[in-house]
Amino acid sequence: MKQLSRGLTSAVTKVVIGSVVLFSCSGCAKTGSSRQGVFRIIAIDTSGSARPDLPTYRRITYKLVHELDPGRDAVRVFRFDHDCAEILSSVEQRREELLNTLDMQLRPTAKRDGTRIAKCFERIASLLDSPDARGRRVEIYALTDNGNDDRSKQMNDLYDKSAKRIASDSRVTEICYWGVKLYFREEIPPAFKKLPRSVLSVQGDTEAFTTLGSA
Numbered sequence: 001m002k003q004l005s006r007g008l009t010s011a012v013t014k015v016v017i018g019s020v021v022l023f024s025c026s027g028c029a030k031t032g033s034s035r036q037g038v039f040r041i042i043a044i045d046t047s048g049s050a051r052p053d054l055p056t057y058r059r060i061t062y063k064l065v066h067e068l069d070p071g072r073d074a075v076r077v078f079r080f081d082h083d084c085a086e087i088l089s090s091v092e093q094r095r096e097e098l099l100n101t102l103d104m105q106l107r108p109t110a111k112r113d114g115t116r117i118a119k120c121f122e123r124i125a126s127l128l129d130s131p132d133a134r135g136r137r138v139e140i141y142a143l144t145d146n147g148n149d150d151r152s153k154q155m156n157d158l159y160d161k162s163a164k165r166i167a168s169d170s171r172v173t174e175i176c177y178w179g180v181k182l183y184f185r186e187e188i189p190p191a192f193k194k195l196p197r198s199v200l201s202v203q204g205d206t207e208a209f210t211t212l213g214s215a
Contacts, residue, residue, distance in 0.1 A: 037072040037136040039171075040064060041124055045144035045179075046106060047081045047115040053179050057143040058102045060178065064141060065091065065098060074132035079105060080120040114149030117187065118159035125162040128169050139174040140166070146177060146184035163189035176201040 042064055044057050065075055070091040077088035087105035088098075124140055127133065148155075166172055175192060180202055192200055 035069075035072070037074070038068065038139055039074045039127075039132045039136040040068060040076075040139045040141070041127055042075070042077045042141045043084075043120050043124060043143065044077065044079045044087075044106065045081070045115070045117075045120075045142075045147075046079045047145075047147060047149075049115070049147045050145050050179070053143075053145065054106050057179070058106055060141075060143060061102060062098060065093075074136060076127055076130075076132065078120075078123060080115075080117070080123070082114055082116055082119075084119055084123045115147050116150045116155055117144065117146065117148045118150070118155040118162065120144075121162040121166070122158055125165040128166065128171070133171060136171070137174075138169065138172045140172065140176065142175075142177045143179055144177065146180040146187050148184070148187050160189050160191065163191040167191040167195055173199060174201070175199055176203065178203040180204060 042061055044054075044061060046054065050057075061077060065077065065088065068075055068091045073091055075088065075091050076086060078084050078086040088101055093101065120142065124142075128138065166175070175195065177188065180188075182204060185202065188202065
């Protein structure tokens with residue numbers, strides 16, 4: 001996906017008309033035999049504070065998975081709160097099956113132990129060593145308000161370590177945070193903020209803002 005973070009700045013559109021939310025991504029449908037395979041990692045925040053956004057996250061996730069080429073691309077989708085749980089690892093799902101999977105897996109849970117976003121990015125970093133990442137570009141989507149309930153030294157160090165691992169991998173061409181509350185922006189690690197804006201995209205919950213990332 002060419003220059004997707006710029007596309008997400010200009011073409012990720014959140015239009016609220018009643019209960020309709022549209023998510024568009026220019027460049028997502030790039031096709032052709034010459035296109036390099038993509039490994040798309042999607043992390044979905046299902047914590048209490050993100051629950052109002054789950055219908056939107058479901059729509060975005062469906063689009064990001066549905067547009068992939070089963071013969072060339074790979075995907076991992078997981079939900080996170082206090083811990084992480086993988087909910088999808090196959091591109092080869094029919095539309096109805098994919099929607100049913102998302103509906104079932106993105107239901108809020110009663111358990112409320114606090115969000116540990118560091119665990120989310122630890123999982124993302126580990127996937128860079130998976131067979132799915134070999135020979136493919138890597139695109140990372142964190143659908144989250146970016147809340148963090150565990151700012152202990154252990155978790156802060158883990159978040160920084162994971163971010164450095166991700167930022168240093170040349171296969172990672174897109175990192176998109178989507179749905180970030182303005183007052184949670186500072187939670188984004190320094191290693192990501194140093195990335196060029198062609199790689200890092202930070203989208204607000206109601207409108208785009210992309211002042212993070214170097215020029």
